Amino acid sequence: MANSAFQEIISGISHFAATAQDLASLQEFSVSLIAERLPYYNWVGFYMLDPDDDGVLILGPFRGASTEHIRIPVTEGICGAAVAQGETIIVEDVSSDPRYLSCSIETKSEIVVPIHANGSIVGEIDIDSHLLNAFGQEDRSFLEECAAVIGRFIEEKDKSALQTASAK
Numbered sequence: 001m002a003n004s005a006f007q008e009i010i011s012g013i014s015h016f017a018a019t020a021q022d023l024a025s026l027q028e029f030s031v032s033l034i035a036e037r038l039p040y041y042n043w044v045g046f047y048m049l050d051p052d053d054d055g056v057l058i059l060g061p062f063r064g065a066s067t068e069h070i071r072i073p074v075t076e077g078i079c080g081a082a083v084a085q086g087e088t089i090i091v092e093d094v095s096s097d098p099r100y101l102s103c104s105i106e107t108k109s110e111i112v113v114p115i116h117a118n119g120s121i122v123g124e125i126d127i128d129s130h131l132l133n134a135f136g137q138e139d140r141s142f143l144e145e146c147a148a149v150i151g152r153f154i155e156e157k158d159k160s161a162l163q164t165a166s167a168k
Contacts, residue, residue, distance in 0.1 A: 005038065008037070010145050010149070013029065017150075017152070017153045031062055035064065041127050041129060042106070043063070043064030043067075044064060045062025045125075046150075047079050050071070056071050057073075065104050067104075077100065078099050081099050081112075082124050086121060088114065090109075090110075090140060091111070092135075093108065093133070094108060108129060108130055109131060109132055110126070111135040113143040113147045115147045116148075122151070125143055125147055
């Protein structure tokens with residue numbers, strides 16, 4: 001990862017994770033830092049699988065315009081596809097992808113990165129940009145490392161998320 005901003009953000013999130021009291025505070029810190037440092041990341045947020053229904057993603061902390069997509073079935077949208085496929089999805093032009101759930105007319109591209117804990121997907125990081133083709137391999141590597149930090153935190157420190165991940 002050559003981008004120094006990416007490296008600094010990963011370092012900041014990792015350091016915060018070492019002392020964070022809970023997952024929500026780590027997520028809040030992460031979305032704030034990412035949104036503040038990367039201006040082409042116009043919407044930064046977490047969706048986590050519902051502990052009572054792992055077929056639904058629930059909106060967590062985010063930065064950017066409000067969204068009507070508070071709950072997303074894993075059978076819908078780019079967010080659902082990332083869970084179903086179990087891998088990062090980059091959409092260069094959301095207008096050309098029929099899976100895209102429109103939130104903002106300004107959104108042009110999206111990247112969704114699953115968060116793994118205990119061998120299961122427990123949620124994801126979702127980023128929208130107002131630029132076409134905004135996300136490349138460096139963004140993917142960066143966000144996958146962010147997701148790995150969150151996943152390790154869940155495994156090591158967040159007992160409620162750990163129980164949810166273990167039950168799946």
